[in-house]
Amino acid sequence: MSTPDPTATAPAADVTSAAGAAAAPPALVFDDVSVVRGGRLVWSEGTFEIPTGSVTAIIGSNGSGKTTMIKVILGLVPTASGRVRVLGHAPGEGPSSGRDDIGYVPQDYTSTAGDAIRARDAVLLGLTGSRWAFSRITREQRERVDQALAAVDATEFANRRVSQLSGGQRQRVAIAQAIVSRPRLVVLDEPLASLDLRNQREIVDLLGRLNKDLGVTILVVAHDLNPLLSVLDGAVYLLDGHAHHAPLSGVVDEDLLSHLYGTRIEVVRTPQGELFMRSV
Numbered sequence: 436m437s438t439p440d441p442t443a444t445a446p447a448a449d450v451t452s453a454a455g456a457a458a459a460p461p462a463l464v465f466d467d468v469s470v471v472r473g474g475r476l477v478w479s480e481g482t483f484e485i486p487t488g489s490v491t492a493i494i495g496s497n498g499s500g501k502t503t504m505i506k507v508i509l510g511l512v513p514t515a516s517g518r519v520r521v522l523g524h525a526p527g528e529g530p531s532s533g534r535d536d537i538g539y540v541p542q543d544y545t546s547t548a549g550d551a552i553r554a555r556d557a558v559l560l561g562l563t564g565s566r567w568a569f570s571r572i573t574r575e576q577r578e579r580v581d582q583a584l585a586a587v588d589a590t591e592f593a594n595r596r597v598s599q600l601s602g603g604q605r606q607r608v609a610i611a612q613a614i615v616s617r618p619r620l621v622v623l624d625e626p627l628a629s630l631d632l633r634n635q636r637e638i639v640d641l642l643g644r645l646n647k648d649l650g651v652t653i654l655v656v657a658h659d660l661n662p663l664l665s666v667l668d669g670a671v672y673l674l675d676g677h678a679h680h681a682p683l684s685g686v687v688d689e690d691l692l693s694h695l696y697g698t699r700i701e702v703v704r705t706p707q708g709e710l711f712m713r714s715v
C-alpha cells in the first residue's frame with residue numbers, strides 16, 4: 436500500500452485549516468529572550484508568539500541577528516536569557532530532538548553529503564540523516580522521497596547531481612530535503628537570495644502551497660518583503676537591537692520600514708489593489 440500523497444495530506448491533524456490554526460497553540464513562543472554571540476548582545480527583549488499555520492518573515496538589516504534567531508529556534512545557539520518554546524518544547528528538544536518536526540533550509544544550501552550526490556539522495560538525507568543509510572532504504576522511504584521531490588516540482592532532475600543543478604533547482608532540492616520528514620514547521624534562511632524573478636515567484640508559490648495545503652508553519656528570513664507579500668501573515672522584525680513581531684498590516688508601514696532599513700521606504704498601493712514597497 437502506498438503512503439499518502441504529501442500534496443493532499445496535512446502532516447499534523449491540528450493544522451489543517453485556518454480555523455484549526457486559530458485554535459492551535461502558538462508554533463513559537465518567545466518570552467523576554469536575549470542572545471549574546473562573541474560577547475556581544477545581538478538582540479534582546481524578544482517577546483512574541485507566532486501562530487501555528489502562519490507564514491512569517493524575519494526581517495532586519497545586515498547583522499541584526501536574523502540567522503541567529505533561526506539558530507536559536509533550532510537549538511543551535513543558546514539564549515542568554517528568557518524562555519523559548521518551539522512547537523511546545525524547548526529548542527532542540529521534543530520528539531526526535533525536534534529533527535522530524537522542523538525542516539531547515541540553510542542559506543547557501545550545500546548537501547551535507549557534498550554536491551556530488553544525486554538530488555534524490557540529498558533529499559533522503561532529510562529522513563536518514565546519514566549517507567551511510569543509502570544502501571538500506573525502505574520502500575516507504577523511497578516513496579516519501581519521491582513525494583517530496585514531486586511536491587517541489589523536482590522529479591525531472593531527481594537523478595542529477597546536486598552540483599549540476601541551477602540555483603533555483605538546488606533550492607527546490609533543499610526544500611524537498613526539509614519537508615521529506617513531513618515537519619510541522621519549516622524554517623528557511625534567505626531562500627530567495629540569488630534567484631531570478633521567475634524562480635523567486637515559483638519558490639514563493641511553493642511556500643504558499645506548503646502552508647495552505649499541508650498546514651506547515653513557515654518562517655522565512657528575507658531582505659526584500661515584496662516577493663513574499665502574497666503569502667505572508669506577519670513578520671518578526673529586528674529593530675534597534677530588539678526583536679518584535681507584528682501582523683503584516685503592522686509591518687507594511689513606511690516609518691517602521693524606513694527606520695528598519697535606514698533608508699526612506701515608500702509603501703505603494705496601486706488602484707488594482709497591489710501592494711509593494713520601494714526605496715525612494
Ligand SMILES: Nc1ncnc2c1ncn2[C@@H]1O[C@H](COP(=O)(O)OP(=O)(O)OP(=O)(O)O)[C@@H](O)[C@H]1O
Nearest residue numbers: 472473474477495496497498499500501502503504
Ligand atoms: N559564530 C559566531 N560567533 C560570534 N558572533 C557571531 C557568530 N555568528 C554571527 N555572529 C554575530 O552575530 C550578529 C548577528 O549575525 P547574524 O548572522 O545572525 O545576522 P543576520 O541578520 O542574519 O545578518 P545578514 O543579513 O548579514 O545575513 C553579528 O554581529 C555577527 O557578527
